[in-house]
Amino acid sequence: MPADLARFAEVEHWVFDLDNTLYPAHTRLFDQIDRRIGEYVSRLLGVEAEEAHRIQKDYYRRHGTTLSGLMSEHGITPDDFLDYVHDIDHSPVERDPRLGAAIAALPGHCYIFTNGSRRHAEKVIERLGVTRPFAGIFDIVAADLKPKPGPEPYARFIAEHAIAPERAAMFEDLSRNLKEPKRLGMATTLIVP
Numbered sequence: 001m002p003a004d005l006a007r008f009a010e011v012e013h014w015v016f017d018l019d020n021t022l023y024p025a026h027t028r029l030f031d032q033i034d035r036r037i038g039e040y041v042s043r044l045l046g047v048e049a050e051e052a053h054r055i056q057k058d059y060y061r062r063h064g065t066t067l068s069g070l071m072s073e074h075g076i077t078p079d080d081f082l083d084y085v086h087d088i089d090h091s092p093v094e095r096d097p098r099l100g101a102a103i104a105a106l107p108g109h110c111y112i113f114t115n116g117s118r119r120h121a122e123k124v125i126e127r128l129g130v131t132r133p134f135a136g137i138f139d140i141v142a143a144d145l146k147p148k149p150g151p152e153p154y155a156r157f158i159a160e161h162a163i164a165p166e167r168a169a170m171f172e173d174l175s176r177n178l179k180e181p182k183r184l185g186m187a188t189t190l191i192v193p
Contacts, residue, residue, distance in 0.1 A: 007187045008169055011107075012109065012164075013109050013111065013161070013163045013168035013169070014106050014111070014168075015111045015112075015168055015169065015170045015186070016111065016112050017113060017171060017172040017174075017191075018120070019033070019116060019124075019173070021171055021173045022124065022128060023096070023128060024193065025173070025193045027094075028092065029092055029093060029124075033085050033086065033120075036086075036088060037056055038052045040084050040085060041053075041055050044070070044074065044076065045074070064148070064149070067081050067082070067140065068145065068146075071145065082116075082119075086116060086117045088120075093127035093128060094127070095129035096130075100128065103132050104131070104132040109136075109161075110134050111137070112125075112137045112138065113153075114137070114140070115143075120139075121137045136160070138157045138161075142156070148174075149174075149177045149179060151180050158184070165181070166185040169187040170187070170189070171189045172188070172190065173190070173193075175190055
């Protein structure tokens with residue numbers, strides 16, 4: 001077995017990011033979410049779309065997510081935001097029997113770890129046709145509204161699910177979100193389009 005694959009022989013906990021990881025980026029599902037975030041910012045702050053987009057990206061850079069920026073700088077509560085931005089058309093996500101079979105064949109436990117909402121994750125899983133139950137869906141609310149890539153949500157996830165990092169693997173489409181899992185001892189895989 002090649003050395004890079006040998007690391008996965010001991011894995012008992014398979015941790016998957018959701019957006020652009022379990023489904024392909026070409027579905028452009030996250031583009032819908034991004035657009036809805038901009039609309040929310042525009043509506044909340046009473047600014048034009050261009051200014052809302054600038055604010056959205058500024059908060060994302062400085063706070064890790066736009067939601068964190070809105071909470072920190074404007075005192076919003078997350079429920080309305082999460083409901084609004086994830087109220088999208090999930091139909092571009094198609095059934096993926098190969099993905100379902102691959103996940104079903106994994107030994108141990110599978111988890112979703114997302115900066116999105118649980119409801120959004122459940123809709124995506126349903127659309128994909130993945131029938132193996134996940135041992136947990138760890139969303140932004142479960143992370144106490146602290147997003148990846150900060151260390152806090154990883155520590156909370158590991159504690160909540162009693163995971164030994166050296167027996168876990170994380171799959172993610174953003175390299176910055178793999179730095180902390182790698183530091184903790186997880187095997188990491190960057191998913192690229």
